[in-house]
Amino acid sequence: QKATRDHSVIPNAFPWVGRNKNEIFSSVRSNYRGLVNSVQHFKAGYRKYSKLGLIYVVPAWTRGPQIIIPPSMTPWIANIPENILSAKECTFDNGNDLLGVLIRKELTRSIGQFNNEIFEEIDLSMQSIFGTDGQWRKVNIYNSFIKSVGSSANRIFVGKELGSNMDFIMASVKFAKDVSISSYILHMFPKALKPVASWFATIPNRYHSGIAMKYLRPLVQQRFDDIVRKRDDPNFSFEEPDDVVTWMVREALKRNTSIETSPAELAYGILLLNFASITTTTITATNTLLDIHSAPNAEELVEALREEASVVLREHNGVWTKQAISKLYRLDSAIRESARMSGIGGTAMARKVKVPGGMTLPDGTWVPENVTIGVAMDGIHFDEEFYENPLKFDLFRFSRPREQYLAGLIGDKPPVNEDFVTTSERWLPFGHGIHGCPGRFFASNNIKMMLAHLLLNYEVQPWKVRPPNISIDVISVVPMQATMMIRRRVAKM
Ligand code: HEM
Numbered sequence: 001q002k003a004t005r006d007h008s009v010i011p012n013a014f015p016w017v018g019r020n021k022n023e024i025f026s027s028v029r030s031n032y033r034g035l036v037n038s039v040q041h042f043k044a045g046y047r048k049y050s051k052l053g054l055i056y057v058v059p060a061w062t063r064g065p066q067i068i069i070p071p072s073m074t075p076w077i078a079n080i081p082e083n084i085l086s087a088k089e090c091t092f093d094n095g096n097d098l099l100g101v102l103i104r105k106e107l108t109r110s111i112g113q114f115n116n117e118i119f120e121e122i123d124l125s126m127q128s129i130f131g132t133d134g135q136w137r138k139v140n141i142y143n144s145f146i147k148s149v150g151s152s153a154n155r156i157f158v159g160k161e162l163g164s165n166m167d168f169i170m171a172s173v174k175f176a177k178d179v180s181i182s183s184y185i186l187h188m189f190p191k192a193l194k195p196v197a198s199w200f201a202t203i204p205n206r207y208h209s210g211i212a213m214k215y216l217r218p219l220v221q222q223r224f225d226d227i228v229r230k231r232d233d234p235n236f237s238f239e240e241p242d243d244v245v246t247w248m249v250r251e252a253l254k255r256n257t258s259i260e261t262s263p264a265e266l267a268y269g270i271l272l273l274n275f276a277s278i279t280t281t282t283i284t285a286t287n288t289l290l291d292i293h294s295a296p297n298a299e300e301l302v303e304a305l306r307e308e309a310s311v312v313l314r315e316h317n318g319v320w321t322k323q324a325i326s327k328l329y330r331l332d333s334a335i336r337e338s339a340r341m342s343g344i345g346g347t348a349m350a351r352k353v354k355v356p357g358g359m360t361l362p363d364g365t366w367v368p369e370n371v372t373i374g375v376a377m378d379g380i381h382f383d384e385e386f387y388e389n390p391l392k393f394d395l396f397r398f399s400r401p402r403e404q405y406l407a408g409l410i411g412d413k414p415p416v417n418e419d420f421v422t423t424s425e426r427w428l429p430f431g432h433g434i435h436g437c438p439g440r441f442f443a444s445n446n447i448k449m450m451l452a453h454l455l456l457n458y459e460v461q462p463w464k465v466r467p468p469n470i471s472i473d474v475i476s477v478v479p480m481q482a483t484m485m486i487r488r489r490v491a492k493m
Pocket residue numbers: 087088091099100103107273276277278280281284344348349350429430431432434435436437438439440442443
């Protein structure tokens with residue numbers, strides 16, 4: 001048995017994909033392959049081992065080797081509590097559950113309530129980037145979308161003023177990128193050098209989080225002071241704004257612990273909220289746009305989506321209400337299908353084993369403490385057992401049954417709901433089970449509003465070949481440099 005850096009020991013009997021134990025410098029070379037090729041390893045291992053119900057191991061750069069369990073164990077891993085299999089150690093942990101509680105309760109409950117504000121930000125940012133004069137422009141897709149996503153989400157997180165401050169938004173976005181880059185860099189250093197290396201590698205993180213916190217801290221402090229003062233003095237003229245900062249301060253005051261009522265901690269919570277939401281949402285929107293406009297029948301697909309969006313918008317008097325958005329079945333299916341094929345991760349539900357001395361998996365296999373286990377998401381997403389014709393981008397895959405049912409063409413019972421927000425054992429971009437992404441309802445609402453607005457008001461030139469995603473560490477990265485030709489069109493309602 002061989003220890004791999006500060007990760008745990010993998011039992012010798014486990015088969016590896018992406019590592020040849022007999023080659024010279026096998027550990028270093030396999031780690032490197034884990035950095036540049038792990039998405040392929042997950043897929044290959046899935047076909048070779050998961051399909052037989054077996055476990056395999058892939059090298060991955062930041063998380064160390066990952067033990068991949070077969071789909072038969074997905075229901076099991078989906079529902080194991082944090083103290084046994086830790087999700088937080090594989091995503092992020094800010095020490096308390098306040099953020100998760102706020103997203104699950106307040107943010108999800110409020111969906112639809114702020115659609116006018118979200119729409120205003122989307123419209124303004126698209127007008128300023130894509131122009132309104134009907135001339136073709138070449139623009140970077142990812143950077144354009146990040147501005148729309150960042151300003152519309154932050155309008156609800158921090159309010160109108162700071163929400164439209166690009167210095168703050170871009171600092172939060174860059175902070176999210178820095179965290180990934182610094183963890184890739186840090187992994188190159190042995191444990192003894194990590195404290196020193198970490199100081200240097202995280203200079204950009206501190207710089208960008210410093211800028212974001214410069215704006216966040218006074219905002220949170222002010223909100224805190226105002227809310228407390230209003231409680232003591234009902235004549236104090238202050239109306240609590242309805243945004244995440246207010247909800248956070250209210251919840252913190254209710255809990256009343258020193259950590260949770262520290263304005264700096266709360267401000268950092270808002271930075272983490274940006275970390276979890278902006279890049280993920282932007283990547284998903286970018287992938288969807290690329291997948292739709294690179295399909296061989298792109299024009300036909302765009303027409304079908306436009307037709308749906310314009311009918312729905314007309315039926316809802318030109319306003320993207322929550323109900324209107326819930327009727328965008330085809331667009332919802334397009335986003336879900338894109339996430340199936342071009343999703344962010346090669347794996348899903350990464351969990352670190354926290355049981356002292358290790359634990360036994362449902363098939364009787366023993367795994368040591370501190371190893372990471374997960375499911376090969378791409379393997380499942382491209383498995384014919386779960387999807388007919390899995391290599392095809394079938395935009396209507398998930399909306400077809402519903403449209404056919406509504407047209408009276410099939411069945412007398414509505415088909416099983418497979419919306420973008422519905423996680424399942426065969427569709428894992430948001431994870432599945434107790435740690436499933438709590439922000440997915442908010443993300444879905446905003447992505448659909450953004451793409452529907454774009455479809456109705458802008459024209460995008462199709463691609464003959466889709467700019468490819470690349471595999472870095474355990475994730476599939478959207479082509480951040482890809483550009484599109486776009487122009488304003490006259491919307492026909
Ligand atoms: C399309 C966009 C998004 C994608 C693809 C995405 C994906 C994910 C995934 C894969 C996880 C880990 C699930 C697991 O380990 O089982 C996760 C967790 C999380 N996401 Fe999202 N997410 C998105 C948007 C958002 C948004 C908009 C928010 C906040 C408003 C958010 C907040 C969170 C939080 C707080 C967690 C940690 C949950 C926990 O540990 O219990 N996400 N997300």
